Amino acid sequence: MSDYTYHIGDDYDCNNKEYVALSTDKGQQITVALTASGVPFKGRYDKEGIFFDYDRDYKESVNEIIAKFTSDEYAEQRNEITEHKGSDSLYFLPTVAKLLRMTEGTLRRRPMDIQLAVCKRYVDNWYCDTYTIQHELRDALSLTTKPEFTDSEKDIAVGKD
DSSP, rough: OOOOOOEEEEEOOOSEEEEEOOOOOHHHHHHHHHHHTOOOOOEEEEESOOOEEGGGGGGHHHHHHHHHHHHHGGHHHHHHHHHHHOOOTTHHHHHHHHHHSSSSHHHHHHHHHHHHHHHHHHHHTTTOOHHHHHHHHHHHHHHHHSSSOOHHHHHTTTOOO
């Protein structure tokens, strides 16, 4: 990273702001996670730290995101993601099943492409807050399990007989 200061987030209306100042080189990753999780925020980061304000209603999400990048509590998870994020993403099937609130066996009974799709979606979004991860996993699961309409079914659905 260079010596530039990056301005992040957008203006938002809020009377209940919370402020964060961290000494970390993970400013870009935290910015991406906040954006992906839908947290309204505005601030700046450089190679040495990040400073931003956000809507206090999102405090739990922000704390979880910051912890994922900076705390020792999530160090093992960060290492596992780095190690298994390539073609070995099925390693995360037990974690994905838990987040989807289903048994691992239920998820393993799904076709392999569905298992891969949800595990890859987890790897792509692990840094977000739990709610966003669950939403993304459910979305991946529903996209891969929805039946496709035949041409005649599409015509009936749009009113063509």
